[in-house]
Amino acid sequence: MFQKVLIANRGEIALRIIRACRELGIRTAVVHSEADRDSLHVRFADEDICIGPPPARDSYLNIPRIIAAAEIAGADAIHPGYGFLAENAEFAQICERSDIVFIGPTAEQIGRMGDKVAARHTMIEVDVPVIPGTEEAISDARLARKAAEQIGFPVMIKAKAGGGGKGMRIVRAAEEFEPLFATARAEAEAAFGDGSLYIEKLIEGARHVEIQVLGDRHGRAVHLGERDCTIQRRHQKLIEESPSPALTPELRREMGAAAVRGVSAIAYVGAGTVEFLLDRDRRFYFLEMNTRIQVEHPVTEEVTGYDLVKEQIRVAAGEHLSIPDGIELRGHAIECRINAEDPSSGFRPSPGTITTFNPPGGPGVRVDTHVYTGYAVPPYYDSLIAKLIVRASTRDEAIARAKLALEMFVIEGVHTTIPFLRNVLDHPDFRSGDVDTDFLERFERRDRTAIAAQ
Numbered sequence: 001m002f003q004k005v006l007i008a009n010r011g012e013i014a015l016r017i018i019r020a021c022r023e024l025g026i027r028t029a030v031v032h033s034e035a036d037r038d039s040l041h042v043r044f045a046d047e048d049i050c051i052g053p054p055p056a057r058d059s060y061l062n063i064p065r066i067i068a069a070a071e072i073a074g075a076d077a078i079h080p081g082y083g084f085l086a087e088n089a090e091f092a093q094i095c096e097r098s099d100i101v102f103i104g105p106t107a108e109q110i111g112r113m114g115d116k117v118a119a120r121h122t123m124i125e126v127d128v129p130v131i132p133g134t135e136e137a138i139s140d141a142r143l144a145r146k147a148a149e150q151i152g153f154p155v156m157i158k159a160k161a162g163g164g165g166k167g168m169r170i171v172r173a174a175e176e177f178e179p180l181f182a183t184a185r186a187e188a189e190a191a192f193g194d195g196s197l198y199i200e201k202l203i204e205g206a207r208h209v210e211i212q213v214l215g216d217r218h219g220r221a222v223h224l225g226e227r228d229c230t231i232q233r234r235h236q237k238l239i240e241e242s243p244s245p246a247l248t249p250e251l252r253r254e255m256g257a258a259a260v261r262g263v264s265a266i267a268y269v270g271a272g273t274v275e276f277l278l279d280r281d282r283r284f285y286f287l288e289m290n291t292r293i294q295v296e297h298p299v300t301e302e303v304t305g306y307d308l309v310k311e312q313i314r315v316a317a318g319e320h321l322s323i324p325d326g327i328e329l330r331g332h333a334i335e336c337r338i339n340a341e342d343p344s345s346g347f348r349p350s351p352g353t354i355t356t357f358n359p360p361g362g363p364g365v366r367v368d369t370h371v372y373t374g375y376a377v378p379p380y381y382d383s384l385i386a387k388l389i390v391r392a393s394t395r396d397e398a399i400a401r402a403k404l405a406l407e408m409f410v411i412e413g414v415h416t417t418i419p420f421l422r423n424v425l426d427h428p429d430f431r432s433g434d435v436d437t438d439f440l441e442r443f444e445r446r447d448r449t450a451i452a453a454q
Helices: 011-023 040-044 063-073 089-097 107-114 116-125 141-151 174-192 249-264 297-304 308-316 395-407 418-426 428-432 439-446
Strands: 004-007 027-032 047-050 077-079 155-159 169-171 197-201 207-215 221-233 236-242 270-278 284-290 332-339 356-358 365-369 384-392 410-412
Touching: 004 011, 004 063, 011 027, 011 040, 011 308, 011 365, 011 384, 027 040, 027 063, 047 063, 063 089, 077 308, 089 107, 107 116, 116 284, 141 155, 141 174, 141 197, 155 174, 169 174, 174 197, 207 249, 207 284, 207 308, 221 249, 221 297, 221 439, 236 297, 236 418, 249 270, 249 284, 270 308, 297 308, 297 332, 297 365, 297 384, 332 395, 332 418, 384 395, 395 418, 395 428, 418 428
Parallel strands: 004 027, 004 077, 027 047
Antiparallel strands: 155 169, 155 197, 207 221, 207 270, 221 236, 236 332, 270 284, 332 384, 356 410, 365 384
């Protein structure tokens, strides 16, 4: 087992990793920018190292500074968390060359699954259904339009190296294609340094269902059931739950087996998520794979009883997976992402000082957060400030528990998405489970003020 782990991240995920390391008897060092000097992950780590000014490119994305911090701290492993460098193949490779264990998959696995076209090919080879689309990335707008016409509109333009909804555009008619293709290419180039795009058929009325997987260095891979991430706004997940209200036990087994086939094909090591779209006829299609721990991983932890971050660390240290095949999900869990944003102003970020922070508690209520009364939310990073996770025996009970917890969650000094989340949970379509990935867009178009904060 590792003696010391450097955590190359910030916020709630850095704290989450610190807790896992402490339970395993591992010392921790954290990096931080000048803007995060007063963050809780700095306070609770055994050691902290400032690596630069607030902008991420000068701190959390600066690979030489992070490697230097690991060497100064004497860390034998680096945990990247999620975001920032978590899915950066070059970073994983540099860690290996520096004789530091990267707690995650290999650089080759990150690169292969991060390339959306290569990931599609991998899944096709092991008979995992994929969305109809182009076999290779296309850079010429006219050729791309011709391919879209052959696939049939509506289509989705997607970045080859994409993620987070960047470099994605829906095209419903041929005459719209070329301008949107140019916009997507520019956005992908700015976000990922790669403007390569490919085209997929748009699956309308779909749900977004992902399978949590883990693989070890001994050739074994397992899945831990699904998370339903259908409630999204502009491709950003807001509410996740497990189990999915749309899956039968048979479909769960089928999707889980498909995910395990996909990751086994590349001898995947570590935690990962295989994401699928589920259409109205309950046919599923591979969407992409995230080669890291997910923001929403607590949902799976609550219904399985396994600590995914500790399992990540053990696997990276060369241990065998401790999770059996075919585990059963127990109860129902829901996660609500609480962001420092103003729903009534188009979800504009709301940095500032938190004057009151009073999280809810009680049976089945978990809050993962790095903020506190007096904490200054910086304007430089993602606006996520807390995750509320609830667990109950049934979905109806979990919804009721989540609503009550949100009502008792007091955050003052900045705007948050709490009122917005309460309204979503109270919507009859959500309560019945009759939603798709366009649910929030439809609702907002119908009444742009009804779901916003009052």
